[in-house]
Amino acid sequence: MFRHTKLLQCEAKPDGPDAVLARKIQELIGGAWGEMTVATQYLFQGWNCRIEGKYKDLIMDTATEEIGHVEMLATMVARLLENAPATEVAHGVTDPAVAAAVGGMDVQQAIVAGGGATPRDSNGVPWSGGYIVASGNLLADFRTNVAAEAQGRLQTARIFNMTDDPGVREMLKFNLARDTVHQKQWLKAIEELQADGIEDDIAPDALLDVEDQVHNNTIWQLSDGGSGPSGGWSTGEDAIEYLTDPEPLGGPATAPKPDPKLYGSYAAVENAKGTVKGKAQQAGERLG
Structure with missing residues (x-):
């Protein structure tokens, strides 16, 4: 009320x-x-x-x-x-x-x-x-x-x-x-x-033992500025490691071919054997 x-x-x-x-x-x-x-x-x-x-x-x-x-x-x-x-x-x-x-x-x-x-x-x-x-x-x-x-x-x-x-x-x-x-x-x-023990520093206080233990304490330097590692977050007992030259962990962000009924553009790509699929083969795949 x-x-x-x-x-x-x-x-x-x-x-x-x-x-x-x-x-x-x-x-x-x-x-x-x-x-x-x-x-x-x-x-x-x-x-x-x-x-x-x-x-x-x-x-x-x-x-x-x-x-x-x-x-x-x-x-x-x-x-x-x-x-x-x-x-x-x-x-x-x-x-x-x-x-x-x-x-x-x-x-x-x-x-x-x-x-x-x-x-x-x-x-x-x-x-x-x-x-x-x-x-x-x-x-x-x-x-x-x-x-x-x-x-x-x-x-x-x-x-x-x-x-x-x-x-x-x-x-x-x-x-x-x-x-x-x-x-x-x-x-x-x-x-x-x-x-009161209801919450801790991280929200939510769960799955901390399940998450990737390698990447839960690193900062990736991904901008041209180079002063990030000089911050207090990278020093002391609770320091977060600053990766100054991080490498990508995944492959190319290539989307799969679209559903033919969506009429999206789709170019020839290399298959697992290193050959290039031709238009006829691609067309057959779409119809199939």
């Missing part, structure tokens, strides 16, 4: 209209790393969590908070669009909605949402459930969550520097702080998983 409280977690009052900024904030709502993504991601991680108690409660607490962040940002967008834009943005345009579009407003905010936020990014691309990660493995999920909060904080920081509006900045300061603590909590939760 979810219960909505008619109060924002943090105030969302801009000092003035700004249609262009409203469009930028759409990225923090419906972008790949936006609040809709983390809110939905954490919800499904919580619903998929098979461990009742502290881990599930942490996930669900954070998921519900993120829903509130969507509401804060959507409220800010609507308020930024109120009376937007100022007359100097689009001289000669008398209709406010048209002026806003000319001034850089997301036209879907006007046409589709009636002057409000939409579940889209800053380019109007619809938000997708494909952005979320909820695997059922807490270690893998928590590591994804750290990355999601890092990307979200990065984008919030960039938008913070794109506005001088004191009211918008106050809300973004709060969002930056929450993205900070969420990164810290997921990092701490990863440590806790390991301390």
